[in-house]
Amino acid sequence: MEADSPSVNLVEAQRLLSLFAQGISGRYFHLQPLAALKGEFRPATPTSDGRTLFLPEAVEEFAEPRQNLGFYKVAVMHQLGFFEFETWAFDLAEARRRVPGLASREAEPRRAQPGELEMFFACFQEQRLVRRLFGVLEDYRVDCGLARAYPGLQRDLGHAMAFALERRGALPSILGAAGLLEALVRCTLRAGAPALRAADATGLVEAVIDAARRAGEPQADVYTSAEQAIRCLKLLRTAGIEETLGVLMLDEVEGSVDVVDFRGDALLDLAQLRLRIDATQHALETLGEAGTAVSPDSLGGIIEDVPDDASPDQLTKALQRRMDSDRGALRRAFGGVSRAERSFLYDEWDYHQRGYLRGWCRLHEEQLKGEQGTAFLESVQHRHGPLLSRVRRQFQHIKPESTERVRKVSDGEEIDLDRAVEARSDIRAGLAPSERVYMRRDRARREVAAAFLVDLSASVREPVPDTDGEPEKPRIAATEDRPFWGARPSLMERDEERRRVLDIQKEALALMVQALDALGDEYGIYGFSGESRDNVEFYVAKELGDRLGIQVWNAIAAMRSHRYTRMGTAIRHTIRKLERQDARRKVMLLISDGYPQDIDYGPDRDDRRYGIHDTAQALREAELAHIQTFCVTIDRAGHDYLREMCPEGRYLIIDEVESLPVELGKVYRLLTRG
């Protein structure tokens, strides 16, 4: 938050708001600016798709920064309130039992596989209006619940309500349906009832006030909002007929009344689909793990229109269809469905302007998963058995070099002569001597944290360039190095295919992992790619601090090539990870096969220098954070840009790709020696 301006912008407040949201709700939400919405739905006010909170890029309405931040907090809390007060628990079958008059209504949804709220709205010809009425009442129910559960929020909430009411201007005469809807909105902003009654020309405002009151009561739930929405619909129909507005035109009323700023315009029915996608994904995973016949009931009722004796394959297909339909609906509305577990905003260095573009890039972090870890390990052992043994021995030899003498201890291999003399002196003086008269040599902990950052751009799927002469035939490991599981002919057959750069990279990582596991250093394995500044992809194979297990091997095996190489953003994200490590020495090894590039890496796509400068700046940021960086590349033409991009002496061009595993180990030992 800039010191001289009261405005608060999302880039600066993003992390704070993200932590705030996670703390309050226990869930992680992506935070994105409204401008990121690329679908049919592009509101100017906060909204959510159930996983991402879309907020204004800046709030500057108020005189104090604290008040502007308060607006963001209220907006975030309002979206979280839909979870806390169980808006998403709406179930049409339950609503038919609880809401008078609903049981007899048939739903006519406009698309296949609608959600529960969607089905509810589809019970009425004026679907849009019902959605709007329900939204207004549910907004109010949530806000009343928030005010009760979060007494400290009342100040900011009250402020936001008063401001929103003031912005709506003077109350016009309530003449018909639009006037009643406006009256309902003002009720929920705590407008005084006397003023509403005084403006009423329909005779129906009292009922509208009562509908709002009921939605705001402590015992109200989502079905209360549904019931009162139907009640209000009837009131609006009555008012509409009196004004000679036909029922068919009544749906237009919903767009004639402004949305409340801090509450936004949430498409509650579509957001419910987001949660259904998560539940469907979980059900698919359950099916995959079960392996035997699973009944639809055992999946928690996520899917209903399949026979009870449906096979796992039938269930899987039905779930997949459901998920594809939901994703499509969300994509049309919001312009994209984030699969990433986390997303982060990062600055980018613009060398033209010699300054940072604030919050320019969005990085999406995803945990790599797979099932080929065991086969991958076998393949590595088959190809590099002797090399692996050699590298492990070399790394193990590092340890005895780093010991430190610890003096003045009560238990050790040698006498600390100085302390022994002191003790004897104390005895002579009649004092009780210290027992710490020994010293020992301890193996000092290396306290190294290392991050391996691998370029997973499209170019790494290219075959390894031919070397001169005949290609080497794959070897079977010698007896003493034969792996426990033995050599497998099928792997030898695959070896005959052209190997890709990515294969070499993965093998190099596998060797490093096994060597590092022997050494005991802390390390993380990451990959990156992506396309455009809004979609930098960051893949986690092994997080710093995680134990080595089959999941890590599965993740490394699952690494595959993607698209472009926006190095700067990936480096900055890795810096954040290393900064959180409590290690004496921190290193980042960047493994790449070319220069940084992306479709919008700079204003001129053909300008390589932009990406090089941004990457160079990111590497400087790493050095400032006391992280040593090193770039290992197989790009034989890399000298030109690497000299400019990397700190002096901190890059290596490998001529023979196949030597990457060995060279990577050498670089690591050099970088981390004590």
Add this chain to the structure above:
Amino acid sequence: MSKSALKREPVAGATSDHRLRTEPWYLSLGDEVAVFLAAYQERLPVLLKGPTGCGKTRFVEHVTWHLYRGQEAAETRSRLETPLITVACHEDLTGTDLVGRYLLAGDETIWMDGPLTRAVREGAICYLDEIVEARKDTTVLIHSLTDHRRMLPVEKLGETLDAHPDFLLVISYNPGYQSVLKDLKPSTRQRFVSLDFDYPDVEHETRIITHESGIDEAAAERLSVVGERVRNLREHGFEEGVSTRLLIYAAKLIARGIEPRRACDLAIARAVTDDEEVVQAINEIVDVLLP
């Protein structure tokens, strides 16, 4: 060194003696008290697992009081002056520290029992807190005491002590905190009955905060909800979350007149992290939760 004057002196240093003159208050959250008492009847060693500040030590004090000072305490136990000997383990703690050593006193050599030896001789409960922090040579001592042998080898005295019938070994262990390199081996873990501890739910934690600090129940409930929500951020640098102990500290500050938000800032936000953005986020969470 002469063994002519072997004297056994009271323990000092890393241990604390709990004479337990009054009953330590403890709110039971399940059947942990009953389980411990049953384990004690069989002299089964007990392992307490849980994050810092969740009540493990208070629990041990409470059950010890029950066994040694309570109405049903056996006479032999009720006469013991120090029924509970607690050792705060650290990375420099060796087997010698636990068993004992010779010390020079003038021209004499005296033997000083370590806390474990003392507990074994006298029939006290020995509580080794955060045992994985200690040196590996302590494991040998634990093994011989926690199987059917119930004995402690004291090499420097050339003797093997049979444990007093009332002796029990209790250890604690925080699985969320220790690194990969520090972990209890299965051969050690499987000698203990394990009790899991965690931070209580809001209802119970409110009662604990109220009792320990003296603030009213409504304020204590708010603090407990603060703790519950801040624990959602435990991945952001403070893996153990906010301990009940810290919430009690905040409550005590409030009871002494410190403004509640300020008390939470000092005792909670700034105690768990140095990341200023996380501190600010915690304070914003506190701000919306407190009246």
